[in-house]
Amino acid sequence: MRIESPAFRSEEMIPVKYTCDGDDVSPALRWVEPPPNVKSYVLIMEDPDAPMGTFTHWILYNIQPNLSELPENIPKKPEVQGIGMQGVNDFGRVGYGGPCPPRTHPPHRYYFRLYALDSMLNLKPGASLNDVRRAMAGHVIAEAYVMGRYGRRR
Template sequence: MRIESPAFRNEDTIPVKYTCDGDDVSPALRWFDPPPNVKGFVLIMEDPDAPMGTFTHWILYNIPPSLSELPENIPKRPEVQGIGMQGVNDFGRIGYGGPCPPKTHPPHRYYFRLYALDSMLNLKPGAGLSEVKRAMNGHVIAEAYVMGRYGRRR
């Protein structure tokens, strides 16, 4: 399985549009070659370079197995019809929160990790990362990521 974004190449700079310095909308993503027995997907976006440890920017779960892409600008609601459920990020909000590293830092890395699961998660909308990871435990059958970088002008 692999994942990519039409907005940026793997390991390249994430355009300002998708950050706190721009429109702060989620980028489009698409994936290929999921396992044939996938029952649902989870997408987690994290910054491992954050000053206080890994920072979670986006949690999207119970993505239907029929999907192979996400459009740009997923609404920041707990449940998005036909797309899935969203959790609470480390900004304390539902949905996508774009890159926003401190201006004093070099560019950070942002990983968009897609997990293929053998079941949907028995969670309500608005779950936190620990709940989602606990529910995923033992159900991940494949995973892939695309990584983008972003740094703010000093």
Template sequence: MSFTLMSTAFKYGERIPKKYTCDDVDISPPLQWSNIPAGTKSLVLIMEDPDAPIGVFTHWVLYNIPPDKTELPENVPKTLVVEGIGMQGVNDFGRVGYGGPCPPRGHKPHRYFFRLYALNTVPNIKQRASKDEVLRIIKNNIIGTAEYMGTYSR
């Protein structure tokens, strides 16, 4: 079996429900994963929009997720440290935690990729880290990646 990521809130490639966007309550969707690679010591989740007009836009950076975790509940608190879940970095909105889809009006649907990285270490990443900082620190320790994608337009 391969390392997989999914959500009960929407199917792969389908529209992300409005409640998980800036047009509603802007809470994170529930995510589940399975078959993490043997030797995984921690997980990192990054959500980004490659279709943003300014280039890739980061919506969520979550790291030091314990390897025994198999899911994230809906509405992960937007705090630096989330008890039992991990630490959150700064997204491209300039805020800590999840920032939902919020594409410019009139654009074709944007794609939102959730990528879960399995690491063979628990990296020492400072609080409020950016996606670029996290990826730079973990790049040599990634032993598996799972991906899930939803779309949204306004």
């Protein structure tokens, strides 16, 4: 399985539009070559370079198994019809929270990790990262990521 974004190439800069300095909307993502028998997907976006440790920007789970892409600007609500459910990020909000590293830092890395699962997760909308990771345990059948970078002007 592979994942990519039409908004940026892997390991390149994420456009300002998708950050706290722009419109703060989620980028479009698409994936190919999923394993057979996928029952759902989970997408987790994290910044491992955050000053206090890994910072979670987006949790999207129970993504429908027939999907192979996500459109730009997923609504920031707990349940998105036809797509899936969203959890609470480390900003304390449901949905996508774009890159927003401290101005004093060099560019951070942002990983969009897609997990293919052999089940749906028995979780309500608005779950925490720990709840999602616990529910995913033992159900991941494939994993892929795309990484973008972003740094703010000093």
